[in-house]
Amino acid sequence: MSMFDGPKPLNTAKSDQASTDMESSGLTQGSSAAAPRPNRKFGAWSDRWREMPRQKQWLVLIPIVIVAFLLPVVNPPFITTEPGNDWPLACQLMAIYALVAVGLNIVIGYAGLLDLGYIAFFAVGSYTAAMLTSPDSAFIKIPYLWTLPVAIAVSMFVGVLLGLPTLRLRGDYLAIVTLGFGEIVRILATIIPAMKGQPGFQNVGHPPGVGADGIPIFANSNGTPWYWLTLVILIIILFLVGNMERSRVGRAWIAIREDEDAAETMGVPTFKYKVWAFALGAGVGGLAGALMGGQVGFVNNQKFDVVTSILFVAAVVLGGSGNKVGAILGGALVAYIPLRFTAIAEYKFLIFGLALVFIMIYRSQGLLPAKQRLLAYGTKAYAAVRKENSARVRKNGDPGAPGGTAGSGLPPAAPEPNAEGATS
Amino acid sequence: MSLLELEDVSVHYGRIQAIHNMSFTVEEGEIVSLIGANGAGKTTTMKTISGLLNPSTGTIKFMGEDITKMKAHIRVVQGISQAPEGRGIFPAMTVLENLDMGTYGRKDRSGVGEDLERVFTLFPRLKEREKQFGGTMSGGEQQMLAIGRALMSRPKLLLLDEPSMGLAPQFIRQIFKIITEINGQGTTVLLVEQNANQALARANRGFVLETGEITHSGTGKELLANPAIKEAYLGVG
Numbered sequence: 145m146s147m148f149d150g151p152k153p154l155n156t157a158k159s160d161q162a163s164t165d166m167e168s169s170g171l172t173q174g175s176s177a178a179a180p181r182p183n184r185k186f187g188a189w190s191d192r193w194r195e196m197p198r199q200k201q202w203l204v205l206i207p208i209v210i211v212a213f214l215l216p217v218v219n220p221p222f223i224t225t226e227p228g229n230d231w232p233l234a235c236q237l238m239a240i241y242a243l244v245a246v247g248l249n250i251v252i253g254y255a256g257l258l259d260l261g262y263i264a265f266f267a268v269g270s271y272t273a274a275m276l277t278s279p280d281s282a283f284i285k286i287p288y289l290w291t292l293p294v295a296i297a298v299s300m301f302v303g304v305l306l307g308l309p310t311l312r313l314r315g316d317y318l319a320i321v322t323l324g325f326g327e328i329v330r331i332l333a334t335i336i337p338a339m340k341g342q343p344g345f346q347n348v349g350h351p352p353g354v355g356a357d358g359i360p361i362f363a364n365s366n367g368t369p370w371y372w373l374t375l376v377i378l379i380i381i382l383f384l385v386g387n388m389e390r391s392r393v394g395r396a397w398i399a400i401r402e403d404e405d406a407a408e409t410m411g412v413p414t415f416k417y418k419v420w421a422f423a424l425g426a427g428v429g430g431l432a433g434a435l436m437g438g439q440v441g442f443v444n445n446q447k448f449d450v451v452t453s454i455l456f457v458a459a460v461v462l463g464g465s466g467n468k469v470g471a472i473l474g475g476a477l478v479a480y481i482p483l484r485f486t487a488i489a490e491y492k493f494l495i496f497g498l499a500l501v502f503i504m505i506y507r508s509q510g511l512l513p514a515k516q517r518l519l520a521y522g523t524k525a526y527a528a529v530r531k532e533n534s535a536r537v538r539k540n541g542d543p544g545a546p547g548g549t550a551g552s553g554l555p556p557a558a559p560e561p562n563a564e565g566a567t568s
Numbered sequence: 569m570s571l572l573e574l575e576d577v578s579v580h581y582g583r584i585q586a587i588h589n590m591s592f593t594v595e596e597g598e599i600v601s602l603i604g605a606n607g608a609g610k611t612t613t614m615k616t617i618s619g620l621l622n623p624s625t626g627t628i629k630f631m632g633e634d635i636t637k638m639k640a641h642i643r644v645v646q647g648i649s650q651a652p653e654g655r656g657i658f659p660a661m662t663v664l665e666n667l668d669m670g671t672y673g674r675k676d677r678s679g680v681g682e683d684l685e686r687v688f689t690l691f692p693r694l695k696e697r698e699k700q701f702g703g704t705m706s707g708g709e710q711q712m713l714a715i716g717r718a719l720m721s722r723p724k725l726l727l728l729d730e731p732s733m734g735l736a737p738q739f740i741r742q743i744f745k746i747i748t749e750i751n752g753q754g755t756t757v758l759l760v761e762q763n764a765n766q767a768l769a770r771a772n773r774g775f776v777l778e779t780g781e782i783t784h785s786g787t788g789k790e791l792l793a794n795p796a797i798k799e800a801y802l803g804v805g
Contacts, residue, residue, distance in 0.1 A: 411642075
């Protein structure tokens with residue numbers, strides 16, 4: 145049948161490219177798993193990673209995590225942003241951007257909802273932390289660390305609030321509405337007296353603890369402890385997101401991203417899961433915002449502009465939309481490049497623009513392309529059936545059960561009283 | 569009691585009315601074909617039955633129960649499964665993952681392996697390609713996958729929207745043979761087609777749709793013999 149190539153309902157360049165790849169490589173059965181992905185080098189890495197046993201994965205992961213923790217202390221030459229920008233603070237900003245990208249990746253990468261106003265949730269998180277800790281605010285004060293869960297809750301709530309009316313829209317329309325929403329939050333911060341506009345909130349709280357010299361451990365200028373805190377949170381979020389990705393929810397998101405109508409007709413409550421993606425993404429964004437607010441110690445309406453919002457999207461796309469490790473890489477890079485190359489920081493948008501164009505041409509899936517390992521229940525179930533059938537064939541010495549056709553119709557394998565059992 | 573019953577159903581896109589007071593029934597065990605030209609409202613009818621579109625007036629009953637207001641994803645659980653027009657498979661999922669998505673609404677996971685076996689028996693090609701990404705397969709294979717995936721929810725009523733679209737003649741015959749086979753296994757099939765010849769030959773009953781209204785109805789053979797239909801849809805003067 146492969147010679148009758150009907151029109152393909154595909155709109156992505158990658159699938160087209162992949163399909164030509166397949167044809168030219170003369171597809172053989174079973175070799176397909178690696179073939180359809182265009183980025184072979186990285187693809188081979190991720191394949192090898194996936195085939196590794198769990199313990200071996202840990203052996204690789206632990207050194208990476210240790211290196212990540214040591215990063216601000218080691219201050220590696222060439223890589224460092226000094227002189228010019230404090231290296232531990234640069235690490236902290238990279239970690240924040242990585243966290244943001246992981247959160248936005250849930251919305252854009254998994255569920256396929258283009259959210260151009262993600263900065264709004266970041267802002268909500270920042271303001272939550274600031275208004276609950278800064279002496280400039282009239283609200284009740286709580287310890288800084290408690291503002292983190294509050295920031296998550298508030299931004300998730302805002303996410304649901306925004307999601308309920310807007311997630312009935314699709315594609316471009318959703319992008320426009322979210323873009324507007326990003327601006328609304330910034331403008332609200334300007335006009336609502338309690339949010340104090342440009343003067344903003346000084347002395348936003350920080351985690352407790354004072355060093356030997358009487359200076360707080362989590363001082364604004366002390367990047368290392370902030371970086372460690374953000375890194376720990378990032379790792380926790382990664383675990384949660386990873387589990388989510390492999391669950392029913394993750395499958396539902398990917399189905400929605402691929403084809404929303406088809407997902408709905410498969411029994412996926414698409415609207416509910418889109419709101420979930422929005423809310424969870426918002427929660428992570430709010431958390432990142434609260435961390436940022438605490439570290440900088442100052443929150444006002446100037447930081448939450450559309451440009452930063454687009455930068456967040458760029459981080460996700462750059463890293464590889466739908467791949468959480470890619471998102472971390474993309475987020476860190478987007479934060480790192482202007483800090484490292486201060487001389488060209490002014491041209492950062494020019495550079496990002498060019499980089500994105502090149503990435504779209506040569507790595508249309510991002511630096512680390514997404515590859516979903518879904519919870520393929522069917523695989524396991526089918527393997528069981530196959531084993532059962534072959535066992536039966538061997539026992540009965542009955543080779544006349546071709547491919548299990550007759551086998552699956554046998555009474556013990558067909559508990560349902562419907563018509564199927566009588567057919568095959 | 570009919571398996572599916574449409575009563576005075578009208579569907580609008582904004583102000584444009586796509587379906588005018590349509591009524592028909594599908595009995596259990598039948599193959600029913602809806603044929604019509606482009607823009608006659610075939611796909612709209614399918615989407616209304618599967619729940620992707622809401623009728624502005626009229627009622628839809630499934631197994632005697634009013635499902636007019638029921639969401640699409642709940643109708644799947646009730647036993648209505650659709651292989652959408654243009655196939656609508658998930659290109660970045662493998663064949664097996666696509667089929668697995670078909671079981672999403674199912675409560676009884678125990679029968680999944682068996683249904684997978686059944687789909688692979690109907691479409692051996694899918695088994696050969698179980699690890700291949702859906703988007704990299706040929707049109708015919710994607711069509712098989714769409715039908716197979718729809719079967720994975722073990723539907724009582726299978727909706728097929730233009731299963732022959734864009735396929736080579738030889739393969740169209742094969743697809744229709746398989747549809748008959750699926751029907752023989754106890755699944756009621758409602759299909760929408762432009763390929764009137766095959767669709768009517770295989771169907772117990774058929775309806776002809778013109779600009780949102782049913783203009784002819786009868787058994788498949790009656791419709792095939794009807795000179796007006798012959799002229800309009802079968803290209804025979």
